[in-house]
Amino acid sequence: MPISPYLKSLRAVVGPRLLLLPGVTAVVLDDAGRILLGQRADNGSWSLIAGVMDPGEQPAETVVREVYEETAVHVVPERVTSVLTQPPNTYPNGDRTEYVDITFRCRAIGGEARVNDDESLAVGWFAPDELPPLADLTRQRLEAALAPGDAAWFSTPAIRLD
Template identity: 85%
Template sequence: MSDMPISPYLHSLREVVGHRMLLLPGVTAVVFDDAGRLLLGRRADNGSWALIAGTMDPGEQPAETAVREVYEETAVHVVPERVTSVLTQPPNTYPNGDRTEFVDITFRCRAIGGEARVNDDESLAVGWFALDDLPPINDLNRRRLEYALTPGAAAWFSAPAVHHP
């Protein structure tokens, strides 16, 4: 998928299905430090600032994916506190023609250690940002942040349409 590295599992799927649409499980981490700052990474594939996210590996629990992805990309250790949203992202076509649609589970996470830095080749930069001084982020990331800032334990999800017989 694009210039971003993909897991051996996804690579093996792509060998079978080619560029056809894949529905994939993903997670996003909305990470706050003790000062209330937000952790963002500047993506290597498109240069935009974004929340830390990634695709689940087989056998992995979603919260484990959040912990793994944040550490792999930023060297920050986190504890997931709660699920804040569950949604299907809009379909995406990568420059190489791969098509995906992610079912994303977003977690609000608390940083518990590590120093934020670029820790792999998926990010150009990593940093902590005050909520009133964020770099530009896309609407989907902004929505995820809003859900994570909403008090309460209930996660946002799109309610199904009501069908009457």
């Protein structure tokens, strides 16, 4: 997976230590209600399209950029569907990350789905009842995005009254 110049500059200073990073995920639907997925080049699994924000970038701008960069599909973000912190991850090179992720439900408005960079092996549209195997966190994001209503899912904190 390519690393942004910003993240590369951070890694030059902090090395592989844990970085808390802002990220976005897109649940992209077409007019037929199909979901856009990418087969990841790093592990071969099918996943929603996601990426890390660049400095000065709004989350909705990031989701539009990432979907186009990875799939050549143009989207319009419609609403935030979940906000969560992913479990810590260690990459093969030893870099450790923990992502604070904002998931957007997006509508496809143009382009033809195809592999558009080196992050994916394949890209495709899937009916909700014909999805390939997906990680639990991906399924959680999908459920939140496909649920009726406009409320976003988030973990409810314990309330302390002391």
